[in-house]
Amino acid sequence: MYRTIAKFTAAAALAAVFSTSACAGQVLDHVLSTKTLTVAVGTDWGPISHLDENHELVGYDVDVAKQLAASFGVEVKFVTPGFDVITAGNWAGRWDIAMGQMVPTKARAQVFDFPSVYMWGPNVAVVYKDSKVTKPADLEGKVIGVPSGASAEAYANHSLVPAWVNAKPVQYQFKPGQVKPYSSDNVAFDDLRLGEGVRLDAVLTDDSIAREAIKAGYPLKVLEPSLFSAPGALAILPGDKEFHDKIDAAMKDMKDSGILSKLSIKWYGADYSGEH
Structure with a gap:
């Protein structure tokens, strides 16, 4: 019984990886055509992202996502799945990019593409x-x-x-x-x-x-x-190199210009944008 379950689980996991991979240019084309970057964040992740007294999403990740969308010339839309849902990998087009400062482990790299590390804890x-x-x-x-x-x-x-x-x-x-x-x-x-x-x-x-x-x-x-x-990275589905490269370039500009540093100090009181 255990061996059967193990085989099924492994097969399902492998299928999930392939079924959730993006095609080249597909996600980027969708973002630019809809003029919307859909970003997954949390509602109770402290300085990372949370709901304020006006029930508005605020936090370091929220500000970073807004800056990223602006660099694309599009609006940002936030969705709030649980972190376990995000890391499961079966996004099915519900969002384009995941925040949450996900540590880019070797295991996660089998499921996700990590175009940029934007936080060091x-x-x-x-x-x-x-x-x-x-x-x-x-x-x-x-x-x-x-x-x-x-x-x-x-x-x-x-x-x-x-x-x-x-x-x-x-x-x-x-x-x-x-x-x-x-x-x-x-x-x-x-x-x-x-x-x-x-x-x-x-x-x-x-x-x-x-x-x-x-x-x-x-x-x-x-x-x-x-x-x-430990690094925290932006996560996207693998397969869309154009989307990856555009995110990477935008995040590099934000780091080089000092924007990431300023946002980190704003929300954490310290600069976590680079490795310590």
Whole structure:
């Protein structure tokens, strides 16, 4: 029974890949003829994209999509499927491009084309605000808190294997004396805010989460440089090289002109548009 299901699932997945591939020029021609770029985003993805008090979609991805549509000379239309629906790949023409800062893993590259990386999400080390620690290397042998199951935990344990395309090997800046997993970042921050060495010496987490905690009043500080960064890419269906190239060129212009940097600072308070 298991072998039969496995064969059916593999066949269905392969069929889905081929059935959702675009023909050369097809998507771009549709976008230009309808004068509309249809973009999939989320409604509850925080600074990435969310509904504001007026029930309007706002966020970094929303602004990037608007800029992208303007570079095409078309209007933007947003649709809001779940991220699981987006990553399933069976778009059936319901949208032209997916946002969501999808990490372009090798597995996903079998289903999607990633014309441009437009966000790098760095992970950082955070210490108590009065700590004399000034850089990650100073955490050698220290007690480190991490969110359980996250990439930060794998980094702390020196077992992180990046799964994205063209990933560079991770360079570990220190070896903890003890790694303490936590159910959430906030629980770890609550222990760290008691003071250096009381329960923890540092917490490893996503940079944006750390900065939000500091903004909320946690007496912490972020160490430089970052530990590692994971890329977030625009996703389209494979097969339309013209569409791919037009997106790539537009996003390169946005990066070179500083637009991506400004939008990142607007929504995150930091520049995540380039690799850290």
